[in-house]
Amino acid sequence: MRTSSEIETISKRASRAAGFTWGISEEIGKCVRLLELYKISGLENLNDYLKKIKNKDPKGLQKVEKENRLEEGNFCPIFTGVALLDASHKVMELKKLSITSLDFPILLIPFLNRVSYKIGKMIEIKFDDIEILLNLNNYISSNTDLRKKILKSTKQLTINVIENQDTFDSKVWDSLYKLSTETFVDESESYHHY
Amino acid sequence: MIKVDYRDPKKIMTLSRLGSFHQSKLSFLRSFIREFKNWKFDRNSFELNNEGYGSAVYSVNNGERTYSLVCFANELNADERSDRVIATKWDAAFVLHDGIPTQSDLNRLKENVPKQEVGRVSYKELTLSRANKSVRIFDHVIEKLSQGLQPDHRLVIDVGYLYRTTAVYGSGKFGLADRYRIKDRPEICGPFRLEMMLVYLVRQFTFDQVNHIAKCKNPQKAVELSHDIARNLGIGNSTGLGMAPFIVNHPTLLHNWIFSREEALKQIREIKKVNVDDFEYFKSCLERSEKNINSWKTNSEYQNEKIEKLKSDLNNLKKNFFSELDTKQDYLWNVIYSWIEENLSDEGVEYIVSMMMEPYDSIIEPLVANMSSDEDQYFDIPAEKTVSDLLSIIESHYSKFLDINFDDKESVANFWFISKNKEEPRVANRYEEGGSHLEQPLAIARDIAELYKRLKKSPQSNTVGEFLLLNQEVRHVVRRCFIVENFPYSEIQDNTIDKNLIPIDMLRLKLSFFGAQKFDPRSDKWLRINMYQGAPLIHELKSSDDTWMYNLA
Numbered sequence: 129m130r131t132s133s134e135i136e137t138i139s140k141r142a143s144r145a146a147g148f149t150w151g152i153s154e155e156i157g158k159c160v161r162l163l164e165l166y167k168i169s170g171l172e173n174l175n176d177y178l179k180k181i182k183n184k185d186p187k188g189l190q191k192v193e194k195e196n197r198l199e200e201g202n203f204c205p206i207f208t209g210v211a212l213l214d215a216s217h218k219v220m221e222l223k224k225l226s227i228t229s230l231d232f233p234i235l236l237i238p239f240l241n242r243v244s245y246k247i248g249k250m251i252e253i254k255f256d257d258i259e260i261l262l263n264l265n266n267y268i269s270s271n272t273d274l275r276k277k278i279l280k281s282t283k284q285l286t287i288n289v290i291e292n293q294d295t296f297d298s299k300v301w302d303s304l305y306k307l308s309t310e311t312f313v314d315e316s317e318s319y320h321h322y
Numbered sequence: 323m324i325k326v327d328y329r330d331p332k333k334i335m336t337l338s339r340l341g342s343f344h345q346s347k348l349s350f351l352r353s354f355i356r357e358f359k360n361w362k363f364d365r366n367s368f369e370l371n372n373e374g375y376g377s378a379v380y381s382v383n384n385g386e387r388t389y390s391l392v393c394f395a396n397e398l399n400a401d402e403r404s405d406r407v408i409a410t411k412w413d414a415a416f417v418l419h420d421g422i423p424t425q426s427d428l429n430r431l432k433e434n435v436p437k438q439e440v441g442r443v444s445y446k447e448l449t450l451s452r453a454n455k456s457v458r459i460f461d462h463v464i465e466k467l468s469q470g471l472q473p474d475h476r477l478v479i480d481v482g483y484l485y486r487t488t489a490v491y492g493s494g495k496f497g498l499a500d501r502y503r504i505k506d507r508p509e510i511c512g513p514f515r516l517e518m519m520l521v522y523l524v525r526q527f528t529f530d531q532v533n534h535i536a537k538c539k540n541p542q543k544a545v546e547l548s549h550d551i552a553r554n555l556g557i558g559n560s561t562g563l564g565m566a567p568f569i570v571n572h573p574t575l576l577h578n579w580i581f582s583r584e585e586a587l588k589q590i591r592e593i594k595k596v597n598v599d600d601f602e603y604f605k606s607c608l609e610r611s612e613k614n615i616n617s618w619k620t621n622s623e624y625q626n627e628k629i630e631k632l633k634s635d636l637n638n639l640k641k642n643f644f645s646e647l648d649t650k651q652d653y654l655w656n657v658i659y660s661w662i663e664e665n666l667s668d669e670g671v672e673y674i675v676s677m678m679m680e681p682y683d684s685i686i687e688p689l690v691a692n693m694s695s696d697e698d699q700y701f702d703i704p705a706e707k708t709v710s711d712l713l714s715i716i717e718s719h720y721s722k723f724l725d726i727n728f729d730d731k732e733s734v735a736n737f738w739f740i741s742k743n744k745e746e747p748r749v750a751n752r753y754e755e756g757g758s759h760l761e762q763p764l765a766i767a768r769d770i771a772e773l774y775k776r777l778k779k780s781p782q783s784n785t786v787g788e789f790l791l792l793n794q795e796v797r798h799v800v801r802r803c804f805i806v807e808n809f810p811y812s813e814i815q816d817n818t819i820d821k822n823l824i825p826i827d828m829l830r831l832k833l834s835f836f837g838a839q840k841f842d843p844r845s846d847k848w849l850r851i852n853m854y855q856g857a858p859l860i861h862e863l864k865s866s867d868d869t870w871m872y873n874l875a
Contacts, residue, residue: 129445132502133494141740150763151797158701190791210794214705214787246702 159238209239341827351837467536486558556855577809635670705787
């Protein structure tokens, strides 16, 4: 079994060799490592993607907008991921974004997971029939088994910032609060107050 | 009460100063021995043939967890023995296993550990190493012991070790456990603690091996190596450039090491009334340590000059300043520090700084726990900050780099690369060797200067994220700027590709934190050191004190 450290190093070096700058390659190393830790095929998606862009000029977002599309061709998941990461505040502000035509969407997941951590909100992403929930870089949950998934591209990917909301209503809270007060002790008048 | 400032990183983080650092109470060998003192030690198996080839297993246990050193000693022809990284065979190979290895683990390790980089270990293994015998003394020691005699004391101590390691690997390399799997174990919270454990146990194996071979050679007459001689033997280590980029690639870790030293010095300088016993203890450590300086032998002109400076610094201190000192004087350490900074060379200043820590367990011990770093925490770039914020950081932390003329060929003469043969970092002259287009991102000074130039041309109110959209070539140094803002000792304040770069200064910095002594540069790119020379033997650990490195015979 390859270690996380080996996965990060090889992803970083291979990305550099494929033409990404050192700074971006460092991001790729971290992100592929994250995917592999979640048992998602980061390394294989990266390998296929780097082959695909050999001698090509991949494009990312030049500005983060509500709707993002290129006149021609597909977005690069790496440049797109880095742009979203660097504009996390804008992602939070826009709340809902769409990206039309994106290569290897699985490679975008760890970048958005880091965005989720930076803005302190869960993010839901949808592409094809896949729905993924990212929770502050702590866990990834999905309606689809992503373990062996290699997706070459998607026509449309949507990003939805989920407002922090309780999963319960106030009745449930009140009931539990009432029970918790049974650990309290009545304070008598003789206690000093500080 | 006086308030002492931390020393200026721009002064302390220069390579000439970092290359003058010495071991101290903060060093990892010493903190490891302090941690290890009360552990239980066992030799679980020792299956060597009459010539000393075979395998052995040693285990150590702190009451909660067991770690085992698995050793493989191999037959090697003299012409196969090499310290160079291109070597594929060694006299012995070692691995530190998490727990006690099963027979199936041992079978697996036997197949893989002797192959080192081309073998494969598992997450159950923590560190991996190999070593070669000292040609100068190994056979001599066995010959003498088998005759019932002790080896030539002077010769043995001058060489200083029976085996010399040529690499010690950890943290996820070749299948070893990733750091995150074990980082929360309190007994290994100090950096490189598992590497230190491996080397200490290897030292014991080297003693057991020579005793065993001598006994097999002459069962009637052979004697065991005397404890006095054994104690004065450590483990040698040949270290090349692989270690140098480490300190550039781990900025927050570097900061934590240096900051611990700076914090210790600050607290010591702020002591108003210096206890007489503490001052006497400092003086006695200083006096005992001079034996190490006087027996420090090297053929390196560069190092010999530094040793001479150190000797002359210590003479100067004793002759011209010691007599003036009195513990009745307030802030005595601060007085001493001000004087040495004014009157001694970098070697002398840093030597005395290390010595000043000796009396202060209560200051040092809490700092040892802060010498690791969870580096992933500091990886993300706060891209919402502005170009103007970034410019201020550069002007305040990297001003020195902005004065370097990078159009001058000499300022960019070198480049760092990864060798295809061994996948290890190397440095070469850009104008004499090919491959500079594959340069590693270690030219921090040049790249910061480039970043500064680009930032100056950008709208100051733009966010860093907006700036990066068009400037991803400098992303790696943007990240560093935000690290240095919070970790001021994280960056070497010198140009690491300058024509006059002395890479061994980078090695020496790291090795001084390991606790190595007697740096012996064999060129400007690699050096030999000794680890654990003078350290207590395993049966002496419980009663040992923390100044064992000054006990050399």
